[in-house]
Amino acid sequence: MPRFMGFVRMEENVGMPPQALFEAMDGYIGERAAKGIFVDGGGLFGTEDAVNFVVREGQVSRVDGPYAEAKEVVGGWSILEYPSLEEAVADQREFAELHARHWPEVTVVATLRQISDGPDAPTK
Structure with missing residues (x-):
């Protein structure tokens, strides 16, 4: 069954989501976990403690957060399994609609990407 990774991106420091979203997400995730769709996932802390290793021209350098130039940051992630790409896309839309x-009042970008199991092209 194709696996996907979902990301939630938004501006950093927009505050905590409302309790109603937490409650809606608990139900949404619980239903998908019961069906075997939701494999794992969670929220991420801000970039103040983030560490990046940048490879440029054969050299590795460490860059610690926070990153003032960042417009959007990944605030959450999930690993999901769906029978088809169409079902994954439809469910990601439902996630965005929540x-x-x-x-x-917050701009959120909900991204879905298929996980590669090797050199093959994504499932269509």
């Missing part, structure tokens, strides 16, 4: 309904 955010629109419960936290409309």
Whole structure:
């Protein structure tokens, strides 16, 4: 079954999501976990403690957060399994709609990417 990774990106320091979103997400994730769709996932702390290793021209350098130039940061992630790409896309839209309904004042980008199991092309 194809596996996918979901990301939630938003501006940093926009505050905590409303309780209604947490409650809606608990139900959404619980339903998918019971069906075997939601494999793992969680929220991420801010970039103040982030560490990046940048490889440039064969040299490795460490860059510690916070990153003032960052417009959006990844705030959460998930690993998901769906029978088809179409079902994954439809469910990702539902995930985005939860955010629109419960936290409309914040711009959120919900990204879905298929996980590669090797050199093959993604499932269509």
